[in-house]
Amino acid sequence: MLEYCPICHTKIVRKDTEADYYCPNEMCPARKIENIIHFASREAMNIDGLGESIIEDLYNENFIINITDIYDIDKYEEELMNLEGYGKKKIDNLKSAIKNSKNNSLERLIFGLGIRNVGAKTAKVLAKYYKTLDNLMTASYEELVNISDIGDIIAKSIINYFSNVDNKNIITKLKQFGVNTTYINNSQYEEKDEFKGKTFVLTGSLVNITRDKASEIIESLGGKVSSSVSSKTSVVVVGDSPGSKYDKALALGIPIWQEDEFLDKIEN
Numbered sequence: 001m002l003e004y005c006p007i008c009h010t011k012i013v014r015k016d017t018e019a020d021y022y023c024p025n026e027m028c029p030a031r032k033i034e035n036i037i038h039f040a041s042r043e044a045m046n047i048d049g050l051g052e053s054i055i056e057d058l059y060n061e062n063f064i065i066n067i068t069d070i071y072d073i074d075k076y077e078e079e080l081m082n083l084e085g086y087g088k089k090k091i092d093n094l095k096s097a098i099k100n101s102k103n104n105s106l107e108r109l110i111f112g113l114g115i116r117n118v119g120a121k122t123a124k125v126l127a128k129y130y131k132t133l134d135n136l137m138t139a140s141y142e143e144l145v146n147i148s149d150i151g152d153i154i155a156k157s158i159i160n161y162f163s164n165v166d167n168k169n170i171i172t173k174l175k176q177f178g179v180n181t182t183y184i185n186n187s188q189y190e191e192k193d194e195f196k197g198k199t200f201v202l203t204g205s206l207v208n209i210t211r212d213k214a215s216e217i218i219e220s221l222g223g224k225v226s227s228s229v230s231s232k233t234s235v236v237v238v239g240d241s242p243g244s245k246y247d248k249a250l251a252l253g254i255p256i257w258q259e260d261e262f263l264d265k266i267e268n
Contacts, residue, residue, distance in 0.1 A: 032066065039112040115158060122149060133182075196222030197223070199234045
């Protein structure tokens with residue numbers, strides 16, 4: 001097993017609560033590139049055309065050293081034109097994708113910041129709860145741990161991240177570049193008592209709605225979706241040919257909704 005980062009040669013570490021070792025050096029070039037790649041990725045800011053190889057090129061040319069530099073790429077347009085494979089159309093498309101990313105909803109930005117232990121689902125929970133990045137930045141540990149799905153480890157990660165002066169400066173710059181820092185609810189659905197605070201499991205093949213869409217609607221209505229059935233499951237939504245999740249729900253006496261019943265409840 002590696003003991004030192006192969007790029008910056010800093011001794012790698014592992015926290016007691018985590019399985020993986022990582023380089024703790026925030027100035028490590030590999031870490032910086034990974035942070036930028038994560039920020040631009042599909043689940044985060046979704047900047048089309050800013051893939052891994054392009055980010056590495058732009059980092060090596062000193063055009064993008066951290067995530068805020070993405071929004072200042074215009075000043076290097078002439079230099080980009082001189083790079084192999086960078087024509088006007090490619091540069092224009094990249095600039096357009098970067099501009100569009102400024103309008104993303106808050107959850108994408110939170111996930112893109114790369115806060116340890118905060119995945120895409122957790123980012124959405126935080127965005128819906130706090131509505132603005134400023135509200136999240138000033139949240140207390142006690143408040144965070146009382147939010148469903150936010151435990152001790154995640155709460156401490158959030159507090160640590162926003163206590164860091166460099167991170168605060170990055171957020172200030174992102175705001176100056178016009179990056180949206182508020183939650184945008186594009187869903188046509190409002191929270192309902194039948195869904196709010198409840199845990200749903202989907203099983204079987206849904207015919208009239210995709211599983212991803214069903215999950216999205218459940219979350220918009222105030223519920224959350226789990227991949228496994230347990231005593232904490234509130235409802236199991238059943239499609240064609242359900243498997244062991246259906247059997248377990250029956251054994252535990254958990255309410256079961258057929259697909260038609262589920263569709264009726266979300267529309268009425």
